[in-house]
Amino acid sequence: MHTNSAVLFNENTSFTYVDVIVPLYLKNTLTWFVPSQFHNGIAVGVRVEVQIGKSRRYAGIIKKIHQDKPANIEVKPILNVLDDRPILHEDQLKLWAWISKYYMCTEGEVMIAALPSHLKLSSETVVVFNPDHEVDTQTLNEKEYLVSEALEIRSELKISEIQKILDSNHVYPVIKQLIDKRICLVFEQMNETYKAKTETYIHLNSIYHNEEVLETLVNSWSKAPKQLDLLLSFLHLQRTQGDVLKSALLKKANASPAVFDGLVAKDILKVEKRQVDRLPNLPKEFNINFRLSVAQETALMQIQESFQQFPATLLHGVTGSGKTMVYIKLLEQFIKKGVQSLFLLPEIALTSQIIRKLRDHLGGHVAIYHSKFNMSERLELWHKVKSGEVKVVLGARSALFLPFSKLEFIIIDEEHDASYKQQDPAPRYNARDAAIFYAGLVNAKVLLGSATPSLETYYNATTHKYGLVKLSERFGNLELPDITTIDLKLEALDAGQSQIFAPLTIDSIRATLDKGRQIIIFQNRRGYSPYIICNTCSWIPKCTNCDVSLNYHKSSNKLHCHYCGSTYPLYKTCGNCGNQDLLQKNFGTEHIEENLETVFPEQKVARMDTDSIKGKHSHDTLIKQFEEHKIDLLVGTQMVVKGLDFDNVGAVVIPDGDSILHFNDFRVNERAFQLIEQVSGRAGRKNEHGQVFIQLRDTNHPLIEKLQKHDYDAFYNTEIQERQMFFYPPFSRIINVQSRHNDAFASKEAMTIFCNFIRQQYPQFVFGPAQPVINKVRNQYIFECMLKFQKNRQIIDGIKSAIETAVVEVLNHPHLKRTIFTVDVDPL
DNA sequence: AGCACGCCGACT
DNA sequence: GTCGGCGTGCTC
Numbered sequence: 001m002h003t004n005s006a007v008l009f010n011e012n013t014s015f016t017y018v019d020v021i022v023p024l025y026l027k028n029t030l031t032w033f034v035p036s037q038f039h040n041g042i043a044v045g046v047r048v049e050v051q052i053g054k055s056r057r058y059a060g061i062i063k064k065i066h067q068d069k070p071a072n073i074e075v076k077p078i079l080n081v082l083d084d085r086p087i088l089h090e091d092q093l094k095l096w097a098w099i100s101k102y103y104m105c106t107e108g109e110v111m112i113a114a115l116p117s118h119l120k121l122s123s124e125t126v127v128v129f130n131p132d133h134e135v136d137t138q139t140l141n142e143k144e145y146l147v148s149e150a151l152e153i154r155s156e157l158k159i160s161e162i163q164k165i166l167d168s169n170h171v172y173p174v175i176k177q178l179i180d181k182r183i184c185l186v187f188e189q190m191n192e193t194y195k196a197k198t199e200t201y202i203h204l205n206s207i208y209h210n211e212e213v214l215e216t217l218v219n220s221w222s223k224a225p226k227q228l229d230l231l232l233s234f235l236h237l238q239r240t241q242g243d244v245l246k247s248a249l250l251k252k253a254n255a256s257p258a259v260f261d262g263l264v265a266k267d268i269l270k271v272e273k274r275q276v277d278r279l280p281n282l283p284k285e286f287n288i289n290f291r292l293s294v295a296q297e298t299a300l301m302q303i304q305e306s307f308q309q310f311p312a313t314l315l316h317g318v319t320g321s322g323k324t325m326v327y328i329k330l331l332e333q334f335i336k337k338g339v340q341s342l343f344l345l346p347e348i349a350l351t352s353q354i355i356r357k358l359r360d361h362l363g364g365h366v367a368i369y370h371s372k373f374n375m376s377e378r379l380e381l382w383h384k385v386k387s388g389e390v391k392v393v394l395g396a397r398s399a400l401f402l403p404f405s406k407l408e409f410i411i412i413d414e415e416h417d418a419s420y421k422q423q424d425p426a427p428r429y430n431a432r433d434a435a436i437f438y439a440g441l442v443n444a445k446v447l448l449g450s451a452t453p454s455l456e457t458y459y460n461a462t463t464h465k466y467g468l469v470k471l472s473e474r475f476g477n478l479e480l481p482d483i484t485t486i487d488l489k490l491e492a493l494d495a496g497q498s499q500i501f502a503p504l505t506i507d508s509i510r511a512t513l514d515k516g517r518q519i520i521i522f523q524n525r526r527g528y529s530p531y532i533i534c535n536t537c538s539w540i541p542k543c544t545n546c547d548v549s550l551n552y553h554k555s556s557n558k559l560h561c562h563y564c565g566s567t568y569p570l571y572k573t574c575g576n577c578g579n580q581d582l583l584q585k586n587f588g589t590e591h592i593e594e595n596l597e598t599v600f601p602e603q604k605v606a607r608m609d610t611d612s613i614k615g616k617h618s619h620d621t622l623i624k625q626f627e628e629h630k631i632d633l634l635v636g637t638q639m640v641v642k643g644l645d646f647d648n649v650g651a652v653v654i655p656d657g658d659s660i661l662h663f664n665d666f667r668v669n670e671r672a673f674q675l676i677e678q679v680s681g682r683a684g685r686k687n688e689h690g691q692v693f694i695q696l697r698d699t700n701h702p703l704i705e706k707l708q709k710h711d712y713d714a715f716y717n718t719e720i721q722e723r724q725m726f727f728y729p730p731f732s733r734i735i736n737v738q739s740r741h742n743d744a745f746a747s748k749e750a751m752t753i754f755c756n757f758i759r760q761q762y763p764q765f766v767f768g769p770a771q772p773v774i775n776k777v778r779n780q781y782i783f784e785c786m787l788k789f790q791k792n793r794q795i796i797d798g799i800k801s802a803i804e805t806a807v808v809e810v811l812n813h814p815h816l817k818r819t820i821f822t823v824d825v826d827p828l
Numbered sequence: 829a830g831c832a833c834g835c836c837g838a839c840t
Numbered sequence: 841g842t843c844g845g846c847g848t849g850c851t852c
Contacts, residue, residue: 020852024829030852053831053851075852122829172831817848 017068018042018078020050020060021096023120024108029063031070032078042078045086045093047119049079055188057123061111063093087119087386088403095401095438102437104800104823105426113427114401116378118194126189127162127175129155133182140181143174148183194379198273200246202234205268217268227262230255234269246271278377279384282364286332289361292325295473300326303447306467312436312446314415314461317471318480318710319451319681320645324354326471327411328361330447334409335365335391341409342402343394344431346417346642352620353645354413358394369395369402397422397431400438410435410446414642416454416674421826428824451681452674455723456827458716481652481683481690483676483708484508488697489535500587500595500655501695508693509653513603513632517650521596521635522679523589524660532559532571533658535583538698539576540662541568549662552584592655593635600633608636641678650690652683657696661703669703669722673715676707733796736824737803740782741816750810750819751783757806762799796825 016034032050034042042048047059059082069075096110112120129151137145143166150165151157162171178184208214221228233253237244250260263269292300299315303326306313317323327343334341343358345351358366367381367390384390386403393399397420412420412432421430432448439446448457448466461468474480491502501509512519532552533540541550541559543566550559550568559568573580587595593607606612606622613619619639625631629648634640654660660672676694684690694704706715737754741747807821 017852022851024851026851028852032852050852053829056830056851070852073852125830 015067015069016042017066017070017075018048018062019064019066020048020078021063021093021107021111022050022052022058022060023112023115023122024052024058025106026108027106029107031075033069033075034065035077038078038081041081041084043086044090045088047082047087047121049082049121049190051076051079055123055125057188057190059119059121059190061088061093063107082121087382089405091438091442092401092403094441095434098437099427099429099434103427103429103825104803105428109426110429113398113422113425113429116382117375118379119382121190123188123190125159125186127151127157127159127178128185128187130183130185131155141177144177144181144183147171147174147178151184194376196275197278197376199276201272201274202244202246202249203270203272204234204238205270208268224259224262226255226259227266229253230259231263231268278380279367280364282359284364286335286365287361287363288328288332290325292329293322293473293475295471296322296326296475299469299471300329302469303330303467306469307445310465310467311440312448312460313467313469314453314457315447315449315469315471316453316458316461316712317449317451318474319678320474320478320480320684321451321471322475323413323449323471324357325475327413327447327449328358330409330411331358331362331365331392335362337408338391339406339408340385340388340390340404341392341411342399342404342407342435343392343411344399344413344420344435345394345396346414346419347396351642352623355394358392362392365391367393369393369399371396371398397429400431400435404442407439407442408444410439410444411449412446413449415448415450415457416452417642426822428822430826433827452677452712454827455670455716455719458712459720478684479689480710481680481692483680483692483694483704485657485699485704486693486695487699488695489538489699491695500592501599501653505653505655505693505695506599508651508691509600509633512650512691513600515650516648518626518629518631518646518648519633519651519653520640520646520649520679520682521592521633521653521655522637522640523587523592523635523655524637524675533583533697534574534576534579535581535697536579537574537577538658538700539574540658540698541571541575543568587656589635589637596633596635603632604630605633605635606631608634608639610637610639613639638675640682641675646682649682650684652679652690652692654679654692654694654696657694658698661696661698661701669715669719673703673707673712676703677710677712680707680710734826735799735803736826738782738822738824739810740820740822741818746816746819747783750813750816750821753810753813753816754806754821757809758799758802761802762795 016039017031018034019029019031021029030052032048038048042062042065044062044065046062048062049057050060051057057079092114096107096114099105099110100107127147129148137148140148146165147157147162150162157165159171159175162175166174175184175186179186204214208217218228218231230249230253233255234244234249237249237252246260249255250257260269264271299317303313303315315323315326317326331341331343345354355368367384369378369381373381381390381393382402385393386405388405393402393404395402412435415432420432422428436446438444450457453461457466460466486502486504488502491504509519532550543550552559552570557570559570560566571582574582589607589609593605596603596605606625608619608622613622622631626634627646654676657676660675662668680690680692682690683692696704702718703715706712706718737751739747739750739754741750803823810816810819810821
C-alpha cells in the first residue's frame with residue numbers, strides 16, 4: 001500500500017516539466033522534463049541543452065516551469081543546464097511573446113533575432129575516422145572513397161565540410177554507408193564559440209628582482225645579443241610603464257617572437273595570460289560643456305512634464321534644432337539617477353557623428369551595439385547590460401533585445417525611419433513599436449524624435465495619446481534653408497556641358513563654392529532608373545493597377561511597372577495634353593558624379609551611396625574628409641541624409657525633384673516630404689542660412705509650397721484628408737500578405753483563394769487585394785495583397801486568426817501545398 | 829533547420 | 841524487384 005501511493009505520488013507531482021524556446025521555426029513550444037539532478041538549477045530564462053529529433057541538440061531558453069505532462073507523447077529529458085542564472089529577464093520573454101503574436105511569427109524566430117549567436121548554441125554532427133579499421137577501398141563507391149580519403153588525412157570532418165567535398169547536400173546516405181562499413185563514427189558536438197579575449201603580459205622571473213642578481217646576469221651575458229637587447233628593452237618598458245604587454249614589447253624592440261621564446265626558455269621572462277574586455281573601457285565621467293538655448297531648455301522642461309502624463313512623447317524638432325543636445329541632457333539625468341537608457345537609431349553604422357557626440361559628453365557610460373559588432377563583443381555587452389554596468393546603450397533595432405535590468409528611458413531618434421522595420425527574415429518587427437510596447441511593460445518613458453514624424457506618430461501626438469513637444473527654432477536662431485525651385489520646363493538643361501544641370505543651377509553651385517561652402521547633391525537613385533515625363537505638362541505615365549510611375553526598359557523598349565510587372569507600350573504622345581514632347585529621365589548618382597567632374601574640374605567631387613561605400617570604415621572616412629573640407633561636392637543617395645550634421649554646407653541641390661515627388665511607393669507624399677525636408681536640413685548650420693535648389697518640371701506639385709514654408713502641419717493635414725478620400729481609414733493597420741510559389745499561376749491562385757476567404761469574414765474592413773503585385777524573386781513568383789482596417793485590438797486578433805485559417809485553407813489544395821505565405825503587420 | 833519516411837522512376 | 845531521387849511532415 002505504501003509502495004503504491006509512493007509511486008502514484010511520484011508520477012503525479014514530482015516530475016517537473018519545462019517549456020523551452022528553441023531557435024527553430026516551431027509553431028508550438030515543446031516540453032522537456034527535468035531530471036531530479038537539475039531541479040535546483042532551473043529557472044525561467046536559463047538556457048538548457050535539449051535534444052530535438054533523433055540526434056540534434058540545441059541550447060533553448062526556459063519559458064515556463066510546470067507540472068503538466070504533455071498528453072500522448074514521450075517526453076525527453078533536458079540534457080544539461082547551461083547557465084547558473086537566467087541570461088535574460090522575464091520581461092524580455094514577454095516582449096518576445098508579444099512580437100511573435102503581433103508580427104505573426106514563432107518565438108523561436110524572435111529568439112534567433114534577439115540573442116547574440118554565442119548564446120544560441122547548437123550541435124553539429126562531427127564525423128571521425130575510425131583508426132582501428134583497415135579501409136578496403138575495393139568496397140567503396142566513388143563518393144564514399146572521397147570522404148574516407150579526406151577523413152584519413154583530417155581525421156575529423158563536419159557535415160558542412162563533407163557537403164563541400166561531395167559538392168552536394170545529400171551526404172547522409174554516404175555517411176550512413178561509411179558507418180556501416182565501420183570506417184567512421186559520428187557524434188554530436190555542442191560548439192561553445194565564445195572565447196574570452198586574453199592578452200599576454202610579461203614578467204621578470206622573481207629571482208632577478210634582486211638588483212645584484214640581475215646585474216650579474218646582464219654583465220655576464222655572452223651569447224645571443226638579440227636576446228640581451230630584448231631583455232634590456234623589457235626592463236626599460238617595465239620601469240617606465242609598469243605592466244608590459246608582449247605585443248607592445250616585440251613591437252618596441254622590433255624583435256621576433258623566436259628571440260622572445262629564447263628568453264622564456266631560459267626562464268628569465270615569464271608569461272601571463274590575462275582576460276581582457278573587448279569593449280573599450282572609457283572613464284565614466286560627464287563632460288557637459290555646452291549650454292542649451294532657451295528654446296531647447298523649454299523643450300527639455302516640456303518633455304519632463306510630458307513624461308509625467310504620457311507613456312510616450314514626440315519631440316518634433318526641425319533639423320538643426322539640436323535635438324541631440326536635449327537627448328544628452330536627459331540621458332545625463334537618467335544616468336545620475338542610476339538607471340539605464342536605450343538610444344535607438346535607424347542605422348547606427350551610418351551615424352558615427354552621434355556616437356562621437358554621446359561619447360564626448362557622456363564618456364564611458366555609453367555603449368554601442370549594432371550589427372557590425374562581432375559576436376564576442378555583443379556577448380560581452382550583453383553581460384554588461386544585464387549587470388547594470390552599462391547605463392546607456394546606443395544601438396540599432398536589435399539593441400531592444402538586450403537584457404536591461406532597470407530600463408527607464410528609451411529614445412527613438414528619427415522615429416519615421418523605415419529601417420526600424422525588419423523586412424526580410426521573420427520576425428518582421430518594427431523596433432519603434434516594439435520599444436513602445438516594451439516601455440509600457442517595464443514602465444519606461446519613451447521619447448520619439450524627428451523633424452518629419454511619421455503620420456501615425458503625429459496623429460497619436462495630436463490626439464493626445466502621446467505627448468507633443470515642438471522645437472521649431474534652429475539652434476543659434478538660424479533660419480531654415482530657402483528652397484528655390486528651378487523650373488526645367490523654362491530652363492533648358494545645359495546642352496553643352498551638362499545633361500543634368502540647368503545653367504542657373506550651375507551658377508548657383510558656383511556662387512556657393514566661391515563663398516567657400518560645400519555642396520551636397522542629392523539623387524535618390526543609384527545607377528539608372530529612368531521614368532518618363534511630359535515636358536509640357538509634367539504628366540508621368542503610371543500603372544493603371546498600381547498607380548506608380550512606369551519605368552522605361554531599354555531592352556524591351558516598353559514601359560514596365562515594377563510593382564505588378566505589367567508592361568505598356570512606349571507612349572509617343574502625352575496621355576494628358578497630347579503633346580509629343582515626352583522626356584526620358586535617365587541619371588543616377590554615378591552619372592552625376594561624372595558630370596560634375598567635367599563641369600567643375602578644379603573641385604573635389606565624391607560620391608556616397610551603397611555602391612561606393614563598401615567596408616566598415618569607408619563611410620566614416622568619407623564623412624571625415626567632407627568635414628575637413630577635403631571634398632567640395634558630395635553626391636549621394638538617402639545615405640547623405642542619415643544622422644549627418646555638417647557645418648559648412650552652403651547648399652543642397654536636388655537635380656531631379658520629380659523623381660522624389662512621384663515616388664514608386666504608395667505612400668508617395670509622406671516619403672517625398674520627409675526626404676526633401678530631411679535633405680534640405682543639411683544646408684546651412686553654423687553659417688548663414690542655407691540654400692536648397694530643386695530642379696523639376698512639376699513645379700505646381702502641392703508639396704512644394706509646404707516644403708518651402710517648412711510647414712509640416714499643413715502637409716500633415718492635407719495628407720490626412722487625402723487618405724480619407726482614398727479610403728485609408730486614418731491610423732489603421734495594414735497586414736501585408738505575400739504568397740510565393742515557383743509557379744506564377746499557383747501563386748496567384750493561392751492569393752485569390754486567400755483573399756476571397758478573408759473577404760467572406762471581413763467584408764467591411766478589407767479593401768484588398770489593393771495592390772496586385774507580381775514579382776519574380778529567385779525563381780519564385782510573389783503576389784501581395786494588403787488588408788487595411790481600423791486599428792482595434794479585437795479586429796486585429798480576429799483578422800489574424802482569419803489569416804491563419806485562410807492560409808490553412810489554401811494549403812489544403814493539393815496543387816497549392818507548396819505556397820509560402822509571409823505576413824507582415826504595419827501601421828498605416 | 830535537419831532528418832526520416834514514403835512515393836515513384838530507372839536499372840540490375 | 842531494388843536503389844535512390846526528392847517531396848512532405850514532425851520535432852517534446
